[in-house]
Amino acid sequence: MSIVLRRYMPLVITAILGFFMILSYPIDNPAITGISADLGKWVMILASFGLGIGAINMFLVHGHAIARMEKGRWIPSIALLGSLILTTVLGLTTGIESDQYTSLYDLLVGAGRLTFTSLRGFFMFSAFYRAFRARTWEGGIMLGGTLLVMMYQVPIAELFYPPLNVFTKWLLDVPFAGGNRAITIVGGIAMIIMAIRMISGIDKTWMGRGE
């Protein structure tokens, strides 16, 4: 009995729910669409509990760092746990819409997150220069495609050699469109096969074998 409960029941549940969600998509029946909408809400509830597990891990990892007074680590860990507790307590007591909470959120998260977003500009700039080496013939094609679109996006080609833009426009409208569509189809097949592998139980790595 316990083998059924430990190993086979979860796989059966995954298969039933997975195939139901896929096959219910094209069916125009209010009852079925109602069920899949409800299941979507179930996911939100379970994901919220999952976040609790993640938060516990954060407390453990940084709690150990503080307990061990690791050099250069325990002060940031105090900052992390401090801001976590502060935001949670303020959020739960005054609610999300209150202006103390929004100003605290903008203060602690707003500036930092926006700056990390802007770091992408710097890293892309340096990666384009340092990482783009036409080692092989094919690498040269990739480099060529990048240079052409760069000159197309910003009016550089228009200044020096306008017909180049006509060629880039054709490249974007024809071969690129074909390549993009191919990648979409191939990406779609990969995602579906990987989903079927998990749903049908062929790939059981997520479940583990253990005791």
Next chain:
Amino acid sequence: MEFTVAWISLAISGILTIAVYSFLYRENFSFRIAEHILIGSFTGHTLVMAFKNIKEIGTDRVIGGDVIYVVPLLLGVLFFFRYKREYAWVTRYPLAVLIGITAGVEARARFHGWIWKQLIETISSPLNNLNNIVVFLALVLTISYFTFTIKHTGAVGVAARLGRMMLLLTFGMTIAMDLVSRIGSAVARFDWLFTNIPYVTIASTLVFSIFVIYELAVKKPT
């Protein structure tokens, strides 16, 4: 320059911004503080949202009579059994439900959006002019590169090689398209620093430079 709350919050935002930008030079103490504050407060925010979700979608519905919602709540509680060794296998049930639903939702979106629509669109474009033929060729060649169970020799080999070139050209062009908006986000951030908080920038660089001096002078980089 009256000492208002707005001034303090702009000063702290200025400090956090420059602390994050200090990563461009090297990972240092002030970056670590900014990073940890960001992770801590954002996780706090998601925790508050999680409590809200559980209350509004879960408990409120059950009290309101929609009893079926007891199931996800109980399943959610099962997550916490992972810390007890002999009951750890119980967490497989909430995970099984999560994986079944999310894999199904993501797969059906790809079935329809990424395969079916593209298929119908490709078929409905007649091969009467050169451009459509080239699109068709680019499509078939790129797909042929992704074959695994047949040897890439002879005709298939040529098609796969051309497909790989087509793939790399597409990669090269997609990257360049993002460059404009990425640099734009960097410009917008610098604009925030320079236009609306000139005096706070001075304050924050002052405070921040103390960190850098402490970092470089006191501790040699390990």
Next chain:
Amino acid sequence: MFFEERGALFFFMIFVFVVAYGISEWAKRGKTWELRKLAPIDAILEGIGRAVELGRPVHFSAGVDRAGPGDPDRGHAYPMLRYVAMNCAERDCRLITTVGKGDVYAVIDQIVKEAAIDAGKPEWYRPDDVRFLGEDQFVYAAGVMGIISREHVATNLMFGYHRGALINMLEAGRMAGALQIGGMARMTGELGFMALGCDYFLVLEELVAASAYISGESGQIGTVATQDYLKFLLIAIILIGSLLYTVGIDTLYKILAW
């Protein structure tokens, strides 16, 4: 009965399930396919070897998408993590795994613990080396950038969907001089950047082949064959459909768009 334009899709879905089941059964009965060699798989072992020589840790990231543990783009990350964790455990190399979603953490932590037991070294598993870093792409990227730089990571493995923040993480890895191997199945701008930022990269269907190759199970290798046969079918439909449409017969188009 069906939504508009989704009738034929329903039967196509059933057809794909039947084909997938048939081929995996065929594979179980002994049919084998010779898979094309994929360089990044050997590069993973080479990367772990490099980490052991330098005495520095390996970093594995399983993505930060919102879908959660069931996201198909993670279908390759779980077997890949198990393969990496077992090799690291055997060679006593420290592995730091970062996770971008709470419920995925529960799965990832289980996989690493299990890999340590299977490799015969249960004490290699360190709970503090599996870290949850927040459920937003840039908050997660901040954590990963910090870990890669502070821990002087030797090999950076990034499998799964990392959204726009992939650029930050790959560049932080490059600044720390790490060997970088990445894998992603979604078709977005970041796919191109992975080709630029990583030393080895697996994209789109190569992921299915790589994880099947690593697990070695016949059923999984069967799914790779399913992929190929599905592609041949789609190429055939596109060929016939386009030619018919050019000549003016659009019956196939009407059937599919039913």
Next chain:
Amino acid sequence: MSYLERIPRKIIFLLLIIIITVPLVRPFPVFVPISDHTRNFYNVIDTLEPGSVVLIGTNVATRDIENYPMGVATLKHLKTKDAKIITYCFWADAAMGTEWLYHDSGYDKLIYGTDYVHLGLVPGEDAALSSFCLDMVSTKPVDHHGNPIADMPIFQNVKSIEDVDLVITFGGGTPGPDNWARIAIIPYNKLAIVAVTADFAARMYDYIRLGIFTGALMGQRGCVEYESITGFAGRATSMYAPIFLSHILLLILMVIGNGVYLYNIRKKEEG
């Protein structure tokens, strides 16, 4: 020689910081070839006789780098032609944003009621706009600040859209240029020009081909062109200069980097 191929990352970051900072602190016009849409947009405003009435649909909500600089440059240009303007908004925060436009373009120095009227939010999208075109005063009797508009000098000889010489719409979504075109411009065959954000620009090409809009500013780049023609170097130019210069510098660096790299490879093979 091989240094050129491996310029350290920190120098590259410094270069980008300089390229971004200099234009922000001291904006300078960037020479960008003028596209025909922007040229037409400029000509339509430039050929207005003094005292002509212009109805403007604004949607500026924040000081961003596209809608906001377009609004400021257009109003400055209209001021040089001493046109009388009436501003009309579909959203509440656009009504707030328009205040900045008046302030930053210097229009608020003129006489309110005769040179310019800010109607602010007119709720009711299509229905309100169509009745506004027929009879302005009855649809929106009170302006943004709450004072009645019936006895304002500008409305003595402007009763409906027929008396308006030019319609300008700023857009980035719906309600926006589509509503203006469908309700105000096509039925009354008005002279009209449009300014849109880059992602919304693709939809404007059909309108221009059909001649509904005689001129258009397409995204930040269109605004930079317009700012360089009118000479008002504003936020769009200063925020575009870094993108423009960084692309040029990056192209040079990439070509040099690969050139030196291939040269070293060939030298290694020969040597």
